[in-house]
Amino acid sequence: MQHDYDHLIIGAGMTADAAAKAIRDADATARIGIVGEETHAPYERPPLSKALWKGDKPAESVDLGTAKSGATLHLGRRIVSLDRIAHQAIDDQGDVYRYQRLLLATGAAPRRLPFDGERVIHFRTLDDYLALRRYAVAGAAIAVVGAGFIGSELAASLASQGCKVTMLFPGAGIGAGRYPRSLSTFVDGYYRQRGVVLCPGVRVVDGRSVADGAEVALSDGTSARYDAVVAGLGVTPNGELAAAAGLAVDNGIVVDAQLRTNDPDIFAAGDVANFPCVPLGMRLRVEHENAAISMGHHAGRVMAGAHEDYTTLPFFYSDLFDLGYEAVGLLDDRFEIVEQWTEPYREGVVYYLDDGRVRGVLLWNVWGQVDPARELIAEAGPHDADSVRGRLPKLV
Numbered sequence: 382m383q384h385d386y387d388h389l390i391i392g393a394g395m396t397a398d399a400a401a402k403a404i405r406d407a408d409a410t411a412r413i414g415i416v417g418e419e420t421h422a423p424y425e426r427p428p429l430s431k432a433l434w435k436g437d438k439p440a441e442s443v444d445l446g447t448a449k450s451g452a453t454l455h456l457g458r459r460i461v462s463l464d465r466i467a468h469q470a471i472d473d474q475g476d477v478y479r480y481q482r483l484l485l486a487t488g489a490a491p492r493r494l495p496f497d498g499e500r501v502i503h504f505r506t507l508d509d510y511l512a513l514r515r516y517a518v519a520g521a522a523i524a525v526v527g528a529g530f531i532g533s534e535l536a537a538s539l540a541s542q543g544c545k546v547t548m549l550f551p552g553a554g555i556g557a558g559r560y561p562r563s564l565s566t567f568v569d570g571y572y573r574q575r576g577v578v579l580c581p582g583v584r585v586v587d588g589r590s591v592a593d594g595a596e597v598a599l600s601d602g603t604s605a606r607y608d609a610v611v612a613g614l615g616v617t618p619n620g621e622l623a624a625a626a627g628l629a630v631d632n633g634i635v636v637d638a639q640l641r642t643n644d645p646d647i648f649a650a651g652d653v654a655n656f657p658c659v660p661l662g663m664r665l666r667v668e669h670e671n672a673a674i675s676m677g678h679h680a681g682r683v684m685a686g687a688h689e690d691y692t693t694l695p696f697f698y699s700d701l702f703d704l705g706y707e708a709v710g711l712l713d714d715r716f717e718i719v720e721q722w723t724e725p726y727r728e729g730v731v732y733y734l735d736d737g738r739v740r741g742v743l744l745w746n747v748w749g750q751v752d753p754a755r756e757l758i759a760e761a762g763p764h765d766a767d768s769v770r771g772r773l774p775k776l777v
């Protein structure tokens with residue numbers, strides 16, 4: 382079967398949703414098609430590791446209502462090849478999608494453990510959430526592998542459900558490498574107080590499915606059995622389709638300031654895009670909801686005829702039990718770190734400085750300060766500990 386679109390979007394995630402809505406806002410009659418491998422219409426991913434575990438929010442509440450854009454959704458279909466000369470893509474069932482302009486919003490795929498199994502979940506999708514829900518009953522022993530954003534959020538959510546949670550991770554502590562050491566130590570203690578067992582400094586090197594569970598083997602020579610294992614090991618961008626079609630791919634699909642690839646009719650946005658980040662003066666690829674929405678929106682506008690650069694500095698947010706934060710720019714503990722606590726580790730601002738510039742800001746239980754943080758990062762400086770201390774929060 383052949384489908385003809387003015388605007389074709391590959392991938393049906395948050396980026397695709399934002400792009401389709403932006404195209405529709407700019408062009409009431411455009412024919413928009415979205416092809417997505419998952420069987421669900423575009424949905425919000427962030428609640429999968431936090432809000433859906435609180436109260437009794439149904440899984441359907443994450444639906445983004447993409448249909449309102451009038452886009453035709455082709456779900457449960459994977460695009461397997463892209464012919465840039467013919468301006469067409471082909472899915473895994475042989476359907477052909479012809480396009481005038483194409484957006485690659487293929488996102489990212491979770492890194493995998495060296496073994497699989499029914500109760501081994503590489504957490505990314507709504508189906509992963511639904512699978513984990515089946516095993517995450519009170520008293521169940523769950524191993525969370527990884528102590529980054531996904532691992533730490535899931536560990537908190539699972540512990541709040543009454544699960545016996547063990548975190549296995551190679552680093553020194555939760556958020557190590559991003560949070561200042563003192564904050565990471567505090568967060569470790571916070572998790573332990575809430576019953577989470579932390580096993581830092583270990584890697585999962587092997588494992589296997591066993592009756593009603595999974596067994597994992599660790600780099601320290603020990604092994605343990607759990608009712609389920611959930612992994613948050615980071616992601617890799619889904620750039621294979623683009624690379625096979627001859628588009629530039631280097632830690633994601635390389636785009637210019639308008640989010641255009643090296644093919645003038647093909648754009649990329651969201652988790653898969655490696656874009657020039659104007660405020661930081663460097664190329665960046667991020668896995669942030671804010672980037673998915675703002676880049677998707679921007680790409681949609683440009684595809685529909687706008688000529689504007691994407692200049693947003695995306696931010697990230699996370700919830701850990703009743704702690705929460707927003708983070709702007711680069712969080713890297715190799716930078717000079719300036720901590721400013723109103724109440725130690727409960728409320729404060731952490732500045733990350735490099736070469737006289739503010740490169741990142743962590744707003745720890747401090748809200749409404751993302752734009753002032755962006756302004757500070759955009760300043761030419763030079764900055765040092767004295768000049769940044771007290772700059773935030775700014776009264777707005």
Ligand SMILES: Cc1cc2nc3c(=O)[nH]c(=O)nc-3n(C[C@H](O)[C@H](O)[C@H](O)COP(=O)(O)OP(=O)(O)OC[C@H]3O[C@@H](n4cnc5c(N)ncnc54)[C@H](O)[C@@H]3O)c2cc1C
Nearest residue numbers: 392394395396418426427460487488489651652668669670
């Ligand atoms: C559990 C979880 C919690 C998160 N929490 C936060 C948070 O608190 N704060 C924050 O800022 N960010 C958070 N994020 C990150 C944020 O959700 C992502 O940055 C965002 O969803 C990325 O959207 P995307 O559309 O670019 O990519 P994706 O969401 O990865 O969507 C891409 C889609 O494309 C499909 N696809 C890939 N290849 C093909 C193909 N060839 N053919 C058809 N379809 C294809 C994929 O199956 C996928 O459905 C979280 C992410 C997860 C997984």
